[in-house]
Amino acid sequence: SKARHHKWDVEYVYWKPDCLEGVVIGINGQFPGPTIRAKAGDTVVVELKNKLTTEGVVIHWHGIRQLGTPWADGTAAISQCAINPGQSFEYRFKVDKPGTYFYHGHYGMQRSAGLYGSLIVDAADGDKEPFKYDGEFNFLLSDWWHQSISAQEVGLSSIPFRWIGEPQSILINGRGQYNCSIAAKYMEGMNTCGKMASPQCRPEVLQVLPNKTYRLRIASSTALASLNLAIGGHNMVVVEADGNHVQPFTVTDMDIYSGESYSVLFTTDQNPSSNYWISIGVRGRLPNTQPAIAILNYRPNTPSKIPSSAPPVTPAWNDYAHSKSFSYKIFALNGSPKPPSVSNRRVSLLNTQTKVNGYTKWAINNISLTLPTTPYLGAIKFGLKNVYDEEKPPEGFPEDYDVMHPPANPNSIQGNKVYKFDFMSTVDVILQNANALSGNVSEIHPWHLHGHDFWVLGYGDGRFTDKDVAKFNLKNPPLRNTVVIFPYGWTALRFVADNPGVWAFHCHIEPHLHMGMGVIFAEGVERVGNIPKDALSCGVDATIMTNGTHHP
Numbered sequence: 205s206k207a208r209h210h211k212w213d214v215e216y217v218y219w220k221p222d223c224l225e226g227v228v229i230g231i232n233g234q235f236p237g238p239t240i241r242a243k244a245g246d247t248v249v250v251e252l253k254n255k256l257t258t259e260g261v262v263i264h265w266h267g268i269r270q271l272g273t274p275w276a277d278g279t280a281a282i283s284q285c286a287i288n289p290g291q292s293f294e295y296r297f298k299v300d301k302p303g304t305y306f307y308h309g310h311y312g313m314q315r316s317a318g319l320y321g322s323l324i325v326d327a328a329d330g331d332k333e334p335f336k337y338d339g340e341f342n343f344l345l346s347d348w349w350h351q352s353i354s355a356q357e358v359g360l361s362s363i364p365f366r367w368i369g370e371p372q373s374i375l376i377n378g379r380g381q382y383n384c385s386i387a388a389k390y391m392e393g394m395n396t397c398g399k400m401a402s403p404q405c406r407p408e409v410l411q412v413l414p415n416k417t418y419r420l421r422i423a424s425s426t427a428l429a430s431l432n433l434a435i436g437g438h439n440m441v442v443v444e445a446d447g448n449h450v451q452p453f454t455v456t457d458m459d460i461y462s463g464e465s466y467s468v469l470f471t472t473d474q475n476p477s478s479n480y481w482i483s484i485g486v487r488g489r490l491p492n493t494q495p496a497i498a499i500l501n502y503r504p505n506t507p508s509k510i511p512s513s514a515p516p517v518t519p520a521w522n523d524y525a526h527s528k529s530f531s532y533k534i535f536a537l538n539g540s541p542k543p544p545s546v547s548n549r550r551v552s553l554l555n556t557q558t559k560v561n562g563y564t565k566w567a568i569n570n571i572s573l574t575l576p577t578t579p580y581l582g583a584i585k586f587g588l589k590n591v592y593d594e595e596k597p598p599e600g601f602p603e604d605y606d607v608m609h610p611p612a613n614p615n616s617i618q619g620n621k622v623y624k625f626d627f628m629s630t631v632d633v634i635l636q637n638a639n640a641l642s643g644n645v646s647e648i649h650p651w652h653l654h655g656h657d658f659w660v661l662g663y664g665d666g667r668f669t670d671k672d673v674a675k676f677n678l679k680n681p682p683l684r685n686t687v688v689i690f691p692y693g694w695t696a697l698r699f700v701a702d703n704p705g706v707w708a709f710h711c712h713i714e715p716h717l718h719m720g721m722g723v724i725f726a727e728g729v730e731r732v733g734n735i736p737k738d739a740l741s742c743g744v745d746a747t748i749m750t751n752g753t754h755h756p
């Protein structure tokens with residue numbers, strides 16, 4: 205194993221993600237940021253310089269558990285202080301497991317401004333993943349708005365509330381085409397793109413040879429959109445989810461929620477004289493964004509040869525039965541780690557859309573998350589007082605809460621309490637969905653846990669009850685770091701609190717997190733050693749980090 209060194213300058217740059225010029229947060233002048241490629245067991249070192257001039261920055265390594273390095277998790281006000289303009293910070297962490305990951309900004313709404321990139325971990329030398337392929341491709345998916353994140357943010361925190369709306373474009377590896385399509389020929393009323401205005405928005409072309417098997421890695425860093433991907437005429441075999449191997453299963457299309465990653469294998473067994481479309485459309489919300497299109501190019505055809513059949517059509521946005529059937533097919537590959545058979549504690553988290561002093565928010569057990577000014581990691585480790593609310597947050601929600609209707613009392617409070625778990629205890633979390641503020645609305649929320657993978661024990665419709673425990677899948681539940689709750693449903697997950705640190709657990713929809721849709725978990729913080737001084741040089745932590753001692 206070796207160290208993979210990177211030097212990054214983070215700054216706003218002009219870019220044309222969907223052929224229209226805007227500004228994005230680039231890394232070393234690139235958008236998306238450079239791909240990090242490493243082998244399991246390697247140490248990744250990123251020396252980051254913040255050249256944003258008016259904003260702090262941090263980067264989260266999504267799916268990397270940060271075993272023993274909780275200060276490198278890249279969550280502002282949780283694991284570290286935001287890196288100030290002009291300052292540098294060194295991220296140094298181990299990647300222990302092969303898989304498809306990504307990284308992104310985790311301060312304000314910087315992920316929505318384009319601060320993301322791929323992180324791919326190959327098997328260690330001499331190790332193999334349990335499947336074979338002849339070549340591979342990588343898709344980092346995102347969604348793009350023409351409105352700046354500062355304007356988006358103001359809208360979300362105004363009365364009346366102004367929603368960001370649907371994205372203008374879906375991007376594949378940072379490339380999309382606004383208001384035109386390379387598959388226009390097959391789409392009613394759609395403009396042709398003509399000559400692509402800029403190489404920055406040129407569609408992805410996957411060059412393949414007939415009768416080979418390819419691995420397509422897919423990760424979604426979308427701010428909002430739930431996506432569905434299909435390759436015209438080709439089946440896909442799902443083999444990896446969030447850096448864990450799954451029992452292979454075959455699909456013709458697949459859903460990908462924000463925060464998830466997958467690998468699929470496909471075989472080029474179709475008529476080789478044709479090219480094929482890859483189509484990625486929006487699901488789970490009434491779409492107002494055209495599908496992103498890429499080309500599967502069978503060599504020696506030219507990439508510009510228009511496929512002879514239409515692009516795959518994304519399933520209806522509200523066909524939740526279709527979405528569920530995909531999620532319910534995901535199981536751990538035989539031989540994967542199994543969950544402990546019982547848990548020590550169960551926390552039920554009710555997801556509601558609410559109001560706080562007239563502002564529209566999301567709340568978990570009636571608390572809408574706001575972060576303290578001093579990062580939790582130092583505050584808990586050094587036992588600082590008055591940094592965050594040290595009362596225990598609620599373990600559940602009222603028995604009589606009606607999840608099928610808008611909240612009877614829509615008012616919540618803001619807070620920053622922490623769920624503290626006994627080190628090495630087994631924790632069950634029940635994520636309970638509910639009706640939003642307006643009637644007959646319940647949305648999909650992809651929940652992402654930092655610092656851990658968890659087992660997905662089951663899903664259900666309506667309100668979770670004790671009887672559902674008997675139906676938990678303890679035999680082959682998949683290990684994930686992101687899982688959805690479906691409208692009006694619940695999702696149960698289990699993890700072992702074995703990673704000392706403070707970990708965010710939140711909806712991966714950027715505006716939802718910004719509106720308070722998250723909680724904070726912590727375990728074994730007293731075991732965290734040698735936090736680099738730079739990580740905590742802000743707020744009350746700063747005095748401790750510089751004095752080395754704590755005078756309460």
Ligand code: C2O
Pocket residue numbers: 264266308310463652654708710712
């Ligand atoms: Cu990818 Cu806390 O997020």
Ligand code: CU
Pocket residue numbers: 648649650711712713716717721
């Ligand atoms: Cu959400």
